[in-house]
Amino acid sequence: MNQNKQQSTLEDNPVLGPLGPDIHDALLADAVQLSVPSGATLFRQGEEARFLRVVLSGRIALMARSEEDAETVVEFFHAGDLFIIPAVVLHLPYLMSARAVEDSQVLMIQAERFRSLMEQEHALSLAIANELSRHWRMLIRQIKDLKLRSAPQRLAAYLLSLAPDDAGQPASIELPEKRRMIARRLGMAPENLSRAFRQLSEYGVRSNGRQVQLTDIPSLQAFCAYDDLV
Amino acid sequence: MNQNKQQSTLEDNPVLGPLGPDIHDALLADAVQLSVPSGATLFRQGEEARFLRVVLSGRIALMARSEEDAETVVEFFHAGDLFIIPAVVLHLPYLMSARAVEDSQVLMIQAERFRSLMEQEHALSLAIANELSRHWRMLIRQIKDLKLRSAPQRLAAYLLSLAPDDAGQPASIELPEKRRMIARRLGMAPENLSRAFRQLSEYGVRSNGRQVQLTDIPSLQAFCAYDDLV
DNA sequence: GGGCAACCTTGACATGAGTCAACTTCGGAG
DNA sequence: CTCCGAAGTTGACTCATGTCAAGGTTGCCC
Structure with a gap:
C-alpha cells in the first residue's frame, strides 16, 4: 500500500480521464494504490463503503453470498472500470463482496472526498451519471438473461x-x-x-x-x- | 395527450422536487402529460429513447420479451419514479418495453432537452446520479435474488x-x-x-x-x- | 342477478438444472 | 521429469420449476 499521485494513473481512464488534471489531482490527493494478489478479498458485503475503487489492472469479481453455502459472481470489472459507485454515492454498506480473480492494481479514493468533489465538479457528476447508466444496462441484460x-x-x-x-x-x-x-x-x-x-x-x-x-x-x-x- | 406546464407536477417529486421552480420550468417547457389506461404499452424494446418518463400516478411495468413466447417483468415503477433514465442519458434504444398495469399519468420530458439540461445544471446531474445509484442497488438485489x-x-x-x-x-x-x-x-x-x-x-x-x-x-x-x- | 371472461389454483407430468462421486486433465513445484 | 493438487468432465440421480389441462373463483358488464 503506497501513496501514488502521478497523474498518469487516471489520464487514460475512460470515465475519469477526460475530466482533466485538476480533478485528477483532487481525486488522488489522499488516494491509495493497492496491489491485490489473485484470490484476495478487497471488502465484504455489509461493510461501510469507505472508498471508491478504480481497477487499474487485473480483474475484480463482485461476489454475493447466501449464508455460507452458495456464492455467485454478479459481475466482473476490468482495467479502467469504477466499481461500487452506488454504495459510495449513497453512503450505504456494500451489497456484495469484491475479490481479485487475478493479480490486480486497485486505486482507492476516499469516499468522503469523492462525494464532496461530486458536489463541486459538474463534469464529475455527469461522468458518474454516464457510467452508472452503462452499468444499469449491463445489469438489465443480466436480469433478462437469467429470466428468459x-x-x-x-x-x-x-x-x-x-x-x-x-x-x-x-x-x-x-x-x-x-x-x-x-x-x-x-x-x-x-x-x-x-x-x-x-x-x-x-x-x-x-x-x-x-x-x-x-x-x-x-x-x-x-x-x-x-x-x-x- | 395535453400540454401541461403547471409547476405543481414536479414540486413533490422526490428526485426532481428539491431542484426548485427554475429547473422545473425548464424541464416542463415542452413536456407532455399523458393519460395511460391500464394495459396500454408506452413504448417497445428497441425503439429510440425520445422521452424521459416520470410516473405521476398509477404504476408502470418494464417488461422484457424473448421472441414472442416468454415475457417477464423486470421492475415496477410507481408515482414519483423516473424511469429509463439510462437510455435517455446514453441516447440508446430501450432495452425493454413499458406497460401500464393500472390507469396512470405519465409525464414525458424531451430527451434532448433533458440531456442539455443535465449539462447545464449541476444539481440535476447530481440528482440523477443519486437516482441511478438507488436503481443500481434495486437491480443488484434482484440479481442476487434470482441467483441465490x-x-x-x-x-x-x-x-x-x-x-x-x-x-x-x-x-x-x-x-x-x-x-x-x-x-x-x-x-x-x-x-x-x-x-x-x-x-x-x-x-x-x-x-x-x-x-x-x-x-x-x-x-x-x-x-x-x-x-x-x- | 345472471353470465361471461379473466384470473387463480390444482394435479399430473416433463424437463432443466443442481448434487454427488468418480475419473481425467492440466499446471506448477520440486 | 514426476508428482500432486486444483480444475474440469462425465454419469447417475434428485429435485425444483415449467408446462399442460382441467376445474374453481372472482369480478365485471349487461
Missing part, C-alpha cells in the same frame, strides 16, 4: 459478447476467466457449464482449454435469441 | 419488503399487483407462485385475495435468508 434464457443460451450469448463484431465472421476467442468463475457469473453450476459447451458444439462452438472457436456465428445467434441489441 | 434464492424464498423476501419495518411485529399487507404480474417480477410461473404461497403457510403467511397476513415475521426472515441489508 436457458443455461446453454446464456453461455451462447456470453461467447458472442466476447467475439468481435465482424458481422457473422467465424471468431476465435479466449475465455477471460476460469470456467468455474464463468459458470457462477452465468448463474449455473460448473458441471452445467461443461454440458452447455458440449451442447453448443452443435452450433459450431469448439473449445480447447481457454481457446474457443465460434465457427457458425449466425446459428449461435439464432440459438440464443440474439435480438438483445447492444 | 429458490422461488418460495423470493416470494418470502418480496412479502417482507412490503411489510412495515416494525421489528418482527405481525403485519397485514396488500399485494400491489395482480398475482400473475408478481410471479413474472419474481421470475416464476403463476402456477409456482400459488404453490409458493401454500408452502409459506408454514411460516405464518395467510393470504386471501390481495390481502396477506404475515403472522410470524422472524421465521419468514429466517426462511429467506434475510441478511439482505437494505
